[in-house]
Amino acid sequence: MDETIQIGSRGDFGLWAIEVAKQIVGEQGFELAQAARDGTEDDVRAAGNALGQAITNALLEVYDGLLEDMPADAT
Template sequence: MDDVLTIDNRGDFGLWAIEAAKQIVGEEGFELAKAARDGTEGELRDAGSALEQAITNALLEVYDGLLDGAEDE
């Protein structure tokens, strides 16, 4: 998520969430599916952890942005 997005309402947040999910699934979901099909148990675990971390990072990114916005007011 390199682009700056201003979230002013619930609709903006919904759009951000959809785009973030598409990006995460496109990148990390593919790796998880590939590991499930061809990988070892360790590779599957690692891919699942990477997907989990990407989701966590996205949620923390928007949370931090909300906190930054609250401090400006």
């Protein structure tokens, strides 16, 4: 998620969320599925944690972007 986008409406946010979810599931979901198929319990736990962290990072990224655009006296 290196590209900066402008979210000006609920629809824009929805499209962003869908694209980010596809990216996260494509990357981290594959790792989780592979760990579940071939790995140990620790491998599955690590892959699940990585998936959760990727989701958290995406949500914090958009939250931080919202705070950047907020007037200083609104915080």
